[in-house]
Amino acid sequence: MTHSKILRVAVDVPLSRLFDYLPPANAPLPPVGARVRVPFGRRRLTGLVVEHAARSELPSAKLKRADAGLDDAALLSADDLSLLSFASDYYHHPLGEVVAAALPLALRTGRPLYSASEQIVLTLGPDTDLDALARRAPRQAALLALLTEQAPAPVDADTLNRLLAGWRRPAQALRDKGLVRFETAPAEDRPDRVQTIAGPDLNADQAAAVDAVRGTDGFGAFVLDGVTGSGKTEVYLRLIETALNADRQVLVLVPEIGLTPQLVSRFEKRLGFKPAALHSSLSDSERHTAWRRARNATARLLVGTRSAVFTPMPKLGLVIVDEEHDHSFKQQESLRYSARDLAVIRAKRRNVPVVLGSATPTLEVLRQCEEGHYRRLRLPTRAGGAQPPSLRLVDLSRQVATDGISEPLCRAIETQLESGGQTLLFLNRRGYAPTLICSNCGFVAECHRCDARMTVHARHNELRCHHCGARRPIDTQCPKCTGTMRPLGEGTERLEQRLAERFPDARTLRIDSDSMQKKGAMETALAEARSGRANILVGTQMLSKGHHFPALSLVGIVNADQGLFGSDFRSAERLAQSIVQVAGRAGREQKPGTVLIQTAFPEHPFWARLLEAGYPGIAKDALAERRLAGWPPYTRLALLRASAHRRQDAAACLEFARAHLTELRYEELRVLGPVDAPLARKAGRYRLQLLLQSTRRNVLHAALSSLEPRLAESKTARRARWSIDVDPIQLF
Numbered sequence: 001m002t003h004s005k006i007l008r009v010a011v012d013v014p015l016s017r018l019f020d021y022l023p024p025a026n027a028p029l030p031p032v033g034a035r036v037r038v039p040f041g042r043r044r045l046t047g048l049v050v051e052h053a054a055r056s057e058l059p060s061a062k063l064k065r066a067d068a069g070l071d072d073a074a075l076l077s078a079d080d081l082s083l084l085s086f087a088s089d090y091y092h093h094p095l096g097e098v099v100a101a102a103l104p105l106a107l108r109t110g111r112p113l114y115s116a117s118e119q120i121v122l123t124l125g126p127d128t129d130l131d132a133l134a135r136r137a138p139r140q141a142a143l144l145a146l147l148t149e150q151a152p153a154p155v156d157a158d159t160l161n162r163l164l165a166g167w168r169r170p171a172q173a174l175r176d177k178g179l180v181r182f183e184t185a186p187a188e189d190r191p192d193r194v195q196t197i198a199g200p201d202l203n204a205d206q207a208a209a210v211d212a213v214r215g216t217d218g219f220g221a222f223v224l225d226g227v228t229g230s231g232k233t234e235v236y237l238r239l240i241e242t243a244l245n246a247d248r249q250v251l252v253l254v255p256e257i258g259l260t261p262q263l264v265s266r267f268e269k270r271l272g273f274k275p276a277a278l279h280s281s282l283s284d285s286e287r288h289t290a291w292r293r294a295r296n297a298t299a300r301l302l303v304g305t306r307s308a309v310f311t312p313m314p315k316l317g318l319v320i321v322d323e324e325h326d327h328s329f330k331q332q333e334s335l336r337y338s339a340r341d342l343a344v345i346r347a348k349r350r351n352v353p354v355v356l357g358s359a360t361p362t363l364e365v366l367r368q369c370e371e372g373h374y375r376r377l378r379l380p381t382r383a384g385g386a387q388p389p390s391l392r393l394v395d396l397s398r399q400v401a402t403d404g405i406s407e408p409l410c411r412a413i414e415t416q417l418e419s420g421g422q423t424l425l426f427l428n429r430r431g432y433a434p435t436l437i438c439s440n441c442g443f444v445a446e447c448h449r450c451d452a453r454m455t456v457h458a459r460h461n462e463l464r465c466h467h468c469g470a471r472r473p474i475d476t477q478c479p480k481c482t483g484t485m486r487p488l489g490e491g492t493e494r495l496e497q498r499l500a501e502r503f504p505d506a507r508t509l510r511i512d513s514d515s516m517q518k519k520g521a522m523e524t525a526l527a528e529a530r531s532g533r534a535n536i537l538v539g540t541q542m543l544s545k546g547h548h549f550p551a552l553s554l555v556g557i558v559n560a561d562q563g564l565f566g567s568d569f570r571s572a573e574r575l576a577q578s579i580v581q582v583a584g585r586a587g588r589e590q591k592p593g594t595v596l597i598q599t600a601f602p603e604h605p606f607w608a609r610l611l612e613a614g615y616p617g618i619a620k621d622a623l624a625e626r627r628l629a630g631w632p633p634y635t636r637l638a639l640l641r642a643s644a645h646r647r648q649d650a651a652a653c654l655e656f657a658r659a660h661l662t663e664l665r666y667e668e669l670r671v672l673g674p675v676d677a678p679l680a681r682k683a684g685r686y687r688l689q690l691l692l693q694s695t696r697r698n699v700l701h702a703a704l705s706s707l708e709p710r711l712a713e714s715k716t717a718r719r720a721r722w723s724i725d726v727d728p729i730q731l732f
């Protein structure tokens with residue numbers, strides 16, 4: 001009797017449990033994996049049926065009935081659901097919120113999977129005078145150009161909203177002239193047609209890597225450990241072709257959106273179709289379409305950032321994680337998952353290979369290789385004959401640096417300018433200066449709401465807090481002693497100013513999140529950088545990742561010392577990764593690359609090791625140190641964070657947790673803290689943390705499983721905001 005069935009529903013609320021409902025009246029029973037609309041308190045929410053049950057623990061009088069089923073068939077398969085519930089268990093996060101993270105907004109809010117959409121279709125005849133139109137009605141011409149670019153495919157209204165604000169008026173004018181047509185089209189997905197174009201012949205290392213993956217039956221985890229420019233993408237392409245030819249789908253995860261256009265167009269050129277893409281700068285409808293096409297397998301290749309790891313792909317045959325070391329694969333709020341780790345889990349459950357590519361593999365991944373769980377495939381030389389860049393130190397203890405740039409670095413830039421080469425200056429600090437200090441008494445301008453210094457933004461004549469966004473005018477006088485306030489240290493803005501003074505004829509381009517706020521700014525800037533029109537690039541790590549700038553032959557690392565004495569056990573690994581990655585932008589074509597590293601501590605052993613043995617040497621040392629000190633990857637960590645307006649509330653929450661964990665008496669569990677978080681106060685809230693450490697993952701998870709419901713019920717804990725971070729990457 002289907003009427004006696006109970007639906008167990010995951011609802012997008014911060015509660016770690018499922019909710020029971022009676023099935024909707026007079027309707028077919030919603031299958032497991034389908035969405036239902038349910039009453040929830042005074043609201044109506046969209047939930048997902050996770051189980052059918054015979055009975056509920058709730059008294060029948062309290063059981064409510066679901067309003068309606070939203071899908072005839074399951075939206076998520078049993079496989080998809082099992083990955084989500086794994087993520088929910090592993091990261092100790094409510095399943096309802098995990099499901100929500102896996103669905104595009106349109107589906108989360110109850111829209112149908114297939115729905116009609118408004119589309120604009122080009123009907124342009126051959127004799128339209130575009131030039132004349134451009135003079136009279138530039139907005140109409142812009143719209144026409146956009147439609148022509150996409151033709152014969154129509155463009156939907158949602159995409160136009162994103163690309164061309166205020167497109168409707170010019171579209172109506174064009175319609176009245178008979179140049180375009182408005183249509184309502186039912187969504188119907190056409191399968192991608194694969195038409196591959198041959199790439200370069202693989203070199204021996206690339207061929208060996210491809211063979212290793214192809215030769216694996218079922219699951220296998222591979223680390224493609226290839227220096228920058230070694231042809232990792234070529235290896236991916238061959239493996240993708242193999243999977244596509246076997247009628248399988250491929251999932252490629254990439255760190256950041258800035259990288260995606262280049263990679264996507266390279267894939268498109270070689271495979272003959274446009275890969276489906278999933279990332280944050282798409283419209284909701286584009287995201288919905290890409291998700292749906294992946295789910296019905298008409299999309300053969302999906303390239304996406306972090307959350308794409310959850311996208312249903314019934315024919316999945318290969319998973320690739322490019323730039324595995326990148327931090328953006330770990331979500332730092334709400335569901336704190338690692339997309340890289342989930343990619344491996346997903347591949348394992350689907351019994352397909354997964355490839356993790358990087359020039360600087362994380363120690364976690366290298367350790368898996370040591371243990372024999374992952375297989376390491378090396379590409380030790382650059383493909384296509386380019387030489388590796390050479391690294392040199394500039395001793396800042398003997399050289400004066402004006403606004404951050406030393407004389408040797410200046411001369412090297414000059415040489416580049418004379419020979420037509422491009423320079424990249426890397427400094428992971430935006431703004432003009434990180435500190436405003438009184439030249440008389442040493443008073444430093446701080447944020448009123450955070451335990452942090454204000455950053456000087458000279459162009460806007462403002463002090464800004466990079467943690468909470470607070471802004472105020474620059475103090476000219478010290479509030480303590482009326483001395484003169486001066487900027488101390490340098491950010492990208494200051495470098496840019498200095499370069500303009502020193503090289504007035506050079507074209508300098510600053511790329512950081514301040515200068516790249518406008519839509520499309522990043523694409524324009526990258527195009528200018530690639531073409532070589534920009535002589536000097538100044539940027540934060542936005543500029544260090546994955547890009548290929550053909551003319552770039554000098555990289556200056558302006559301040560490498562921040563990471564040298566970091567308190568985090570990952571400092572050395574991170575510093576080496578960021579230097580090697582940014583250095584890898586240099587000399588990717590004919591011109592050999594030089595990297596100048598400015599440091600006030602040239603004697604620090606880190607440098608000798610990096611220059612002699614490169615990233616592998618640093619990684620080897622760091623692994624040995626971590627083993628001795630008992631840090632990951634040799635132990636497992638979880639971090640319990642708490643914040644509150646009153647410090648004692650956050651502290652009490654963590655003391656409560658600590659007491660509970662102590663009561664458990666797990667021998668192999670260490671509990672450290674509570675201590676202040678590295679940023680002890682942010683936006684007016686005090687932040688503390690408690691670190692859980694164990695050599696055994698099971699112990700850690702048992703402890704968290706026991707702790708979580710206790711915290712959820714505790715009145716003490718409720719006075720603070722708390723969260724659990726499993727495998728945290730930001731600790732100190």
Ligand code: ADP
Nearest residue numbers: 200201202203228229230231232233234383384
């Ligand atoms: P990575 O992804 O490791 O940075 P890419 O795949 O982008 O490296 O390759 C770097 C450059 O070398 C690209 O211009 C690419 O076209 C070229 N390349 C890669 N493999 C080969 C090969 N086997 N022969 C010639 N050129 C190659």
Ligand code: ZN
Nearest residue numbers: 447450465468
């Ligand atoms: Zn602040």
